[in-house]
Every structure is written in C-alpha cells, then in structure tokens.
Amino acid sequence: MNNFPKKLQEKINQRKAQNMLRQLGTEHDLIDFSSNDYLGFSNSKEIFDMTHHYLESHNLHRNGSTGSRLLSGNYEFYNEVEAMLCEFHNCESSLIFNSGYNANLGFFSSVPQRGDIILYDEYIHASIRDGITMSHAKSYKFKHNNLDHLDEMLKRVQHDESVIYIVTESVFSMDGDSPNLVSLINISKKYKAFVVIDEAHATGVFGEKGVGLIQELGLENQVFARLITFGKALGSHGAAILGSKELTEYLVNFARSFIYTTALPPHTLMTIKSVYMELPKTHEISKLHNNITFFKAEIIKNKIQHHFINSNSAIQCCLVSGNENVKALSNQLLKKGFDVKPILSPTVPAGEERLRFCLHSFNSEKEIKDILQLLASLLKI
Structure with a gap:
C-alpha cells in the first residue's frame, strides 16, 4: 500500500525536475x-552567562512556561521584558510573540476588518502574505518601493467607510534595500492610512544602540505598528509588536497565533533581556x-x-x-x-x-x- 497521496508526490517530483526542491542543511x-x-x-558567552546567572539568582529553574499567556504562562518576567522594550523602542506598548511569523500571522489575520484595504509592497515577507490571506480585508500589492504607484493606488481605493493599511519592510530580506520611509509616512498622512512596518532586518542593525531604522529616522510615533524580531541580529528567538495600548489589548483578545500557543519559556525571555542590556555597550x-x-x-x-x-x-x-x-x-x-x-x-x-x-x-x-x-x-x- 502506498501511504503517500499521489498528488503530493507529483508536486515533490515537479520540484525535483525544476531543481527547486528545498532540503534541510546540516551543521x-x-x-x-x-x-x-x-x-x-x-554565540555570545557574555549573554549566555548573564542569562544563566540571572535565572540561578532568582531560582528560576523552569524548563517551560506551562501554558499560553492567557492561562498559566504569563509569569511576571513577561511584563518586565515588555516594559523594557517600550522604553528602548520608545513606544506606548509592546506584545511578545513566539516568532516573527506568529506575530505577522496574528496581526494581519485579526486587525484589518472586512471592508478594510491592505496595500502591501510586492516583495513583502511570506509571513505577512499568509496573515493577509487569512484576513477578511481586501488586499492589493504595489510595485516594490515605488511610492508613485502606492499613491496612485491610494487614490483608487480611498472610501469613507474603509480603513487603509500600508504595509512594508524597513529592510527587505531578499534584496536588502529600503523604501523611502519619510516619503511613505507623508503619503500615508495625506490619505489618513495606517502604516505597518516590519523591522525584522533593521532591529539591532540600524539606529543608535540598534533601535531600528524607524527610530533612527524619528518616525516611531507616526506608524501604527512595528514588528521587531529577536532571532536575527539579536541572536535569540521570538518577536514583538510595538504600538499603542489599545493595539496590544486588541491583539491579546483577537490574535489567534498569540491566544492559542504556549508562551515562551523563562530562559528565552531572559536571553532577550540580556541582549538588550548588551546593545548599549556593544x-x-x-x-x-x-x-x-x-x-x-x-x-x-x-x-x-x-x-x-x-x-x-x-x-x-x-x-x-x-x-x-x-x-x-x-x-x-x-x-x-x-x-x-x-x-x-x-x-x-x-x-x-x-x-x-x-x-x-x-x-x-x-x-x-x-x-x-x-x-x-x-x-x-
């Protein structure tokens, strides 16, 4: 008996024939x-030791969080780290997710509503595309970093009853380039659109102490939401969405990738804190x-x-x-x-x-x- 569906095997065979098959690498x-x-x-020993010593000194010998944050997993350490993120990134509120993928999935599947409009850069990350696919909002892509095209689209989709979200990355993962963020913000103001910026590849790289490109440009109070990740320049794991207290409250109630997942363990949270303690002096x-x-x-x-x-x-x-x-x-x-x-x-x-x-x-x-x-x-x- 063949236990693998024929349709799936055909897709694998097609990938192989086109030299497009993905495979896991080795260390x-x-x-x-x-x-x-x-x-x-x-690979920083200083960050590793800082994390270890803190957990030991606070008698935190827990391997897991025991549940989602809405059940048993919201230990006090979460509040401490999220408050630190707010101070460092100059935002009103922050909410930690288990990964950048989970954060984008949770945000875009829950925040834009039916009747809303999402305009996104054609090179946007797959996690954002997947979240948009799960949304009830209408979505349209604009040409990569082409603000003239974005402006044209804004003129076409603007309606009194629609909320418009403009979505881009501050540094694109596949090209390494950036949009003109100042001009993008100015365009958004003209149409009263909400701007969402993925800062995954800018956090820890740009700005004083690695605050990111949005803060380097002084735009943090002019965007609706920022996504930062801890698994790239910061060398750990997880992500956070930065924005208003109202946004955090909404995500806690409606972002399914936040609600229905086991929280990060204490060791990961302390590693994130250790990294942020290291950034100002590195x-x-x-x-x-x-x-x-x-x-x-x-x-x-x-x-x-x-x-x-x-x-x-x-x-x-x-x-x-x-x-x-x-x-x-x-x-x-x-x-x-x-x-x-x-x-x-x-x-x-x-x-x-x-x-x-x-x-x-x-x-x-x-x-x-x-x-x-x-x-x-x-x-x-």
Missing part, C-alpha cells in the same frame, strides 16, 4: 556569510557597518557591482539567473569553505535568483576580500 564549520546572526550574539554594530562599507568597496574593486542590488544593509545580493546556475555557484564557494546560500525561485521570481550574502560583525576583511575575489573569478567563467 558545519564553514565561514558564515549566510546566517541572520549579524552581531554574533547567538561595539559589534559599528563593526558590522564597517564590514558593510568594506564589502561594497570590494565589490567595486573587483568590478562586479553590476551583479549586485544596491543595499546599505547587512544583506547584499548578487543576481545569478536560473536555479541551476546559482546553486552551482554556491557549491563552488562552499568547496572553498564559504557558506553563501542560493536563493531560488519560487522564493524569488524566476530570473531573479541570487546569492544572498549576509554580513556580520565577526567577518574579517580577509574573508570578505577572499570571497569576493573568488566570486569575481567565477562570474567571469
């Missing part, structure tokens, strides 16, 4: 140009930006800048059309000890496949020089 000791651990915090953020500047200079030095998407973030993308081509190039770099992931279609549109370089504070200038010299030689083949 390795390659030079890291692929992880989201931009500041190296995930030199890793400036090291990261020095590496970004050096990487971009080396791209020009090796005369391969026309292959790269312009970005000032830790994400630098080299376009290599075709899944087979970009996978082959990634394998060549891997053989020389460098871990650079190929980003394949359908994750990105066909023809826009790329090598995504994720830069870190701990990458050396020699590593950057070596990998870009190697890449330049391979691109010429």
Whole structure:
C-alpha cells in the first residue's frame, strides 16, 4: 500500500525536475556569510552567562512556561521584558510573540476588518502574505518601493467607510534595500492610512544602540505598528509588536497565533533581556557597518557591482539567473569553505535568483576580500 497521496508526490517530483526542491542543511564549520546572526550574539558567552546567572539568582529553574499567556504562562518576567522594550523602542506598548511569523500571522489575520484595504509592497515577507490571506480585508500589492504607484493606488481605493493599511519592510530580506520611509509616512498622512512596518532586518542593525531604522529616522510615533524580531541580529528567538495600548489589548483578545500557543519559556525571555542590556555597550554594530562599507568597496574593486542590488544593509545580493546556475555557484564557494546560500525561485521570481550574502560583525576583511575575489573569478567563467 502506498501511504503517500499521489498528488503530493507529483508536486515533490515537479520540484525535483525544476531543481527547486528545498532540503534541510546540516551543521558545519564553514565561514558564515549566510546566517541572520549579524552581531554574533547567538554565540555570545557574555549573554549566555548573564542569562544563566540571572535565572540561578532568582531560582528560576523552569524548563517551560506551562501554558499560553492567557492561562498559566504569563509569569511576571513577561511584563518586565515588555516594559523594557517600550522604553528602548520608545513606544506606548509592546506584545511578545513566539516568532516573527506568529506575530505577522496574528496581526494581519485579526486587525484589518472586512471592508478594510491592505496595500502591501510586492516583495513583502511570506509571513505577512499568509496573515493577509487569512484576513477578511481586501488586499492589493504595489510595485516594490515605488511610492508613485502606492499613491496612485491610494487614490483608487480611498472610501469613507474603509480603513487603509500600508504595509512594508524597513529592510527587505531578499534584496536588502529600503523604501523611502519619510516619503511613505507623508503619503500615508495625506490619505489618513495606517502604516505597518516590519523591522525584522533593521532591529539591532540600524539606529543608535540598534533601535531600528524607524527610530533612527524619528518616525516611531507616526506608524501604527512595528514588528521587531529577536532571532536575527539579536541572536535569540521570538518577536514583538510595538504600538499603542489599545493595539496590544486588541491583539491579546483577537490574535489567534498569540491566544492559542504556549508562551515562551523563562530562559528565552531572559536571553532577550540580556541582549538588550548588551546593545548599549556593544561595539559589534559599528563593526558590522564597517564590514558593510568594506564589502561594497570590494565589490567595486573587483568590478562586479553590476551583479549586485544596491543595499546599505547587512544583506547584499548578487543576481545569478536560473536555479541551476546559482546553486552551482554556491557549491563552488562552499568547496572553498564559504557558506553563501542560493536563493531560488519560487522564493524569488524566476530570473531573479541570487546569492544572498549576509554580513556580520565577526567577518574579517580577509574573508570578505577572499570571497569576493573568488566570486569575481567565477562570474567571469
């Protein structure tokens, strides 16, 4: 008896035939140009020890939270960390979710109502798309970072009875670029639209102490909601939605990905607190930006800048059309000890496949020089 449905096997076979099959990797000791651990915090002994000592000193020997936050899992530590997030990110209220995916799913599936309008950047993250799919609101995409197109769409969808939400990212995960956030905010005011910004790849990277790009620009009081994550530059796990007290109260009551999930354990919450205690005194953020500047200079030095998407973030993308081509190039770099992931279609549109370089504070200038010299030689083949 075949215990796997034929339709599902056909979809797997199709992926294999198109060289698009995703597979789990294994742990390795390659030079890291692929992880989201931009500041190296995930391997920080100082943060690990700080977390351990706090839990020991407060006699917190709990492995789990025991339930959802609305049942038994809302221990006092949650309130402490959320208050710290409000102070650090200059917001009225914050609500922690188990991941960025859960946060976006909970927000977009519950906040926009039937009759409302969601306008979202065409390159928005899959977690936001999935949340929008679960919403009863109507949704339309605008061209990537094209504010003229956004303005045109706002004119078309504006109705007295509709609430309009504009959704974008401050740093896009697949291109590493950013919209003109000041202009976007100004457009939103003209149409009285609510702005929602995903700051997953900006938190810990931009702004004083890593507060994010929205705060760096002084826009935090002009957006309806911000999403920050702890699993990228902050090296831990989880996420939070920042906004008003009313927004938090609403999400606690209606965001199903918050209501019906077991809360994070004390160790994760203390790790998040330890990270935020480390951010004001770390030199890793400036090291990261020095590496970004050096990487971009080396791209020009090796005369391969026309292959790269312009970005000032830790994400630098080299376009290599075709899944087979970009996978082959990634394998060549891997053989020389460098871990650079190929980003394949359908994750990105066909023809826009790329090598995504994720830069870190701990990458050396020699590593950057070596990998870009190697890449330049391979691109010429």
